[in-house]
Amino acid sequence: MPKRRRPQAGQTVFNFRLQGEQELEDAFSRRLLPVKINATSPDAPPGARGVFGAVTGVAFSRTQFQGGFTLIPELPHDAILFCLPTKGHLTFHDKKKSLQATPDTALAASFMAASSIDVSRNHAHCALVINRPLLIARISLLLGRAAISELTFDPRMPTRNEPVAALRSLLFFITAQRFSSELNRAMLTATRVHEMLVDFILERWPNTYSTALSQPPPVITPRHVKLAVDFIRDHPQLVSSGTELAALTGVSLRSLQDGFRRFIGSSITGYQRQVRLERAHADLLHDSHLSVQDIAMRWGFTNASRFSRYFREAYGVSPTRLSKRRPAPAPENIRT
Incomplete structure (x- = not known):
């Protein structure tokens, strides 16, 4: 059986405050993927403040945005975004459709398919981004066999549903100042947070492997x-x-x-x-x-x-x- 991989000592959690398109572009490009930011209105320059954390393929944040803007990915990123707005809305566009996240509707979408993301003026959200290969590797380990089918998540979930409410509470907790500051010093705790977020998403956000993951543990492969x-x-x-x-x-x-x-x-x-x-x-x-x-x-x-x-x-x-x-x-x- 494969050994459980520990996140390296590269976990990082910090508070941030960004102002203007260039600072937003630089921050996204360093932490997630190269992007282009276009302000919606010249009279309301975009900005953001909040808490960002990352532990080996898992990024989480609680952010309050200022102004409105469009985010355009410049390179593919094989990761899934889970967005839980508390204010305003975020619209995810790909070649075939558009999906909107609001305070009433949480969103799951693949960055690989993204053509652009519109963030409304004064939008606020909790967000989780998990690399898809990390999810596939975890599924394979849990099932005891290779996960070869496409992994997709239900794109929308009502925020009144218990899994979304629980995920929001979890993200609020790990981005709270008294806890988030400790993650930079507590590697074992960061490891557990990393595993908890991945397993929670696989278990509680409906996806193409939900039925298989709910079955009894597999027998040993011959x-x-x-x-x-x-x-x-x-x-x-x-x-x-x-x-x-x-x-x-x-x-x-x-x-x-x-x-x-x-x-x-x-x-x-x-x-x-x-x-x-x-x-x-x-x-x-x-x-x-x-x-x-x-x-x-x-x-x-x-x-x-x-x-x-x-x-x-x-x-x-x-x-x-x-x-x-x-x-x-x-x-x-x-x-x-």
Whole structure:
């Protein structure tokens, strides 16, 4: 069983006060993702004050904004935003729809799909941002098998619902001055806060794994299934047949197929595809020297339209759109 990962001694909690578009841009870019801030009105420059904290892939805040503005992400960020307004509203826009968070409605939305976020004048909220890979890793650990289905959360929840009210109380508590200042000195406590926030979201905010997480603890995955899973993850570029994997693990094809369905929750082919999509997703985010087609071919997707469809189903964004938001390649040295 994987060891529980502790947050490093990089937890940080601090009070802040920001004024103007540039200070807001700098703060967001340092702590979350590079953004562009555009003020809604020149007569009301944007600003913000409050408390911000971060512990290894989990960021939380309680913020009072001044003025109104539009936030435009400049790079993709594979994280989920949970926004619980106490005043005003926040509108999250992606290519297909717009979602609004108000004092009556809390919001869950993926930064990966964000095209812009409108923050109303004098808006206030508690917010939680959790990196999606961290959530997937926790789900895999809790289920005892790889989490290969797309993770999505119900986009809206009434703030009168008990989970939202409890989450708001929790965020108020950990951003209170007497407690938040201690998190910078208490690594073990920060570790528990980190785990508590992740587990609370997975358990209490409805998502595609809610049913699976509510089931009894899983039985131990058989050795032959683990061997096949390890081989697939270690050699994702090889599209091995089920018969080849069965021979490798020393069982019949039927036994291996049954094992994947029971313990992995997917067919052998489906799991191979998901692993290859994960690698393609990482390349699209970080390898700016390769085209989308080159990356697809690298991971065994010979049909471009089928690759695009699979990718959109898994990540909610097309590979072409994602590739346009990655950093440009560094210029090569020019010899004179």
